[in-house]
Amino acid sequence: MERKLIVTSSPHIRSKEATDKTMRDVVIALVPATLAGMYYFGFQTLIVVLLAVAAAMATEAIIQNIRKQPITVMDYSAAVTGLLLALNLPPEVTFWMPVVGSIFAIAIAKQAFGGLGHNFINPALAARVFLIASWPVEMTTWKFPVDAVTEATPLALIKGSRIVPESVSIFNMFIGKIGGCIGEVSALALLIGGIYLVYRGVISPRIPVAYMGTVAVLTLLYGGFNFNYMMFHLLAGGLVLGAIFMATDYVSSPMTAKGQIIYAVGCGLITVVIRLFGGYPGGVSFSILFMNVVTPLIDKYVKSNVFGGVKK
């Protein structure tokens, strides 16, 4: 028979899932938060977002070109990194900062370690921390939405206190009428995106729920069972953004369900410790980065029992 039959080992069918579709879903899930940022902080946030995304994609393309690798900028993964970084920047940030941040994220945190799938820490968070460490003043100057007055974020206001100031409304914090980074202010918009990701099967709710749950329990205890205080901590700062979109980054989080819970509880614990006792007002970025580094260790030691294996 002269027919050319293809012979491969089984299975002979593949699911329709693909990396670029997954990443595109993340972009879609971030649209509500991006729009909320624009609504509260104005048009210049769009420029920040576009600059960060463009810089990330350009850096990826250039480096892949130099490394003689296939150019994969259209797989949305660089776009997601740029977008996440932009959403983690103050709304009034000078326009070169998202560009510098994106170049750092892609060139240092991602491509230097081997590109997609090999970055041991979340590139967007690495870039954010790089920017905070290098330009602390620019990175912590906040604009309060609507009346455009520069003032402290809620987390800075509450530092060292166990009572929520009367000027802070939990409802405003939920919808996003507070100071903060472009994408972190509206918990509502972020939750919509998170529900979309869970619905699409892109993320499992394990990490966000365990992360926020840990923060909730610890702040409830610390605040003396003050429900308002707990809600404040859940909605303030980058917790919702971090828990849903950053801590769930595939590459830098553990693979097993058990490992993911340990990782998420670790994130929650460190976040609360930094917020309550540390020098920085917010602790989400640092806690996730720290747990990113712990991830290989978790993956090494936390394994599920094999089917029919000895129960421990």
Next chain:
Amino acid sequence: MNLLSFRGGIHPPHSKEMTEHLPVEKALEPEIVVIPLQQHIGAPCKAIVEVGEKVKVGQKIGEAGGFVSAPVHSSISGTVKKIEKRMIINGTGTCIVIESDGLNEVHESVVPKGDVETLEPKEILDIINEAGIVGMGGAGFPTRVKLSPPPDKKIDVLILNGAECEPYLTSDHRLMLETPEDVVYGLRAVMRVLGLEKAYIAIENNKMDAVLSMKEAAKEFTGIQVVVVKTKYPQGSEKQLIYACSQREVPSGALPMDAGAVVSNVATMSAISKAIRTGMPLIERICTVTGDGIVEPKNIMIKNGTRISEIIAQAGGYKGEPGKLILGGPMMGFAQFTDDLPSTKTTSGVLVFTEEQARLPEPNPCIRCGKCVDICPSFIQPFAISAYSLNGMFDMAEKNNAMDCIECGSCSFICPSKRPLLHSIRMAKREILSKRRKTK
């Protein structure tokens, strides 16, 4: 309804609609059959006929070559033309080539053996052995061996596998609809052999008509319970099905009998029923010929040794240029490079893909999404074993429980980066096994 199931698994498209409503047709009489002496797991048979000898339908032509083995029989009457090495599924093997005389004369040994109620368990076991019956779900493990556990293994769970979780295949489905009483009769024989009062028939909930049909056929026998399991791949995998029905886990590295369980396929029961009631050994089976590369997909009753090219011709032939020819289902079946092969006792499906379907996507880097870990029904970590394997670190693959892989292919299916996960795990398993053999 609370459906029985296991943890993990995937939901590939069923693709069964092409053939699930088509009654089984009888295939045309083959002019030539090519009967491999090895159609089962275990030792190949020894030919007991010679070139030029006349044979009849049901006549034994190959004697079992060991304890784990099963005899083969002629599926037609005619003359032995050749006994030679030929291409068979997954390699080459000695085959007996018989040319039909068109008479289909039945051999004298084919006489009814009695009734399941009056035959002794030992007698039933001998009938099963003599009829060359093997597991017809795909692996082809000799049924007599499966039904003869060592005395220290107490069997108390018997499950009939009617899950048919492989996409495209509908041969078991049609069997349960068309001759459910055969399945029940065979099951009663097996229950007698194992001395069991109870047995389950497990069927996925995408075949509710088969559930009703089996319930109707089994209604007089209170010990037989038809259970509905969730439609999920690999529900029909032995260990997963035992868990779904009895919540028992077969110990890692052990056999179902170590968990006190025996699982057998519904088609095997039908073959046992025929062997007892008519005396006819296993010489034919239902085969689903399907796929987008087939003109007229259908379920046909084929005689053992019919060439695959003839089977395809009877389903209208190839539609366009075929891209891939698979014997079995798309998840665990074997791709072939030619259709000049004989069918065997385990040929449950002939699946033809178009050129476009045949091409597998290019792999991308692993993004550590963890989907393979989430869905693995053996609870191992395909991504890690695969990475070790691809780097030649087979001892690490072994430490990461590579040998617990059941090769269901769910990981390769689900992977968004289209990585060759199962392929590389298989490679590791081979290396580990060959190392174990060397050190022994």
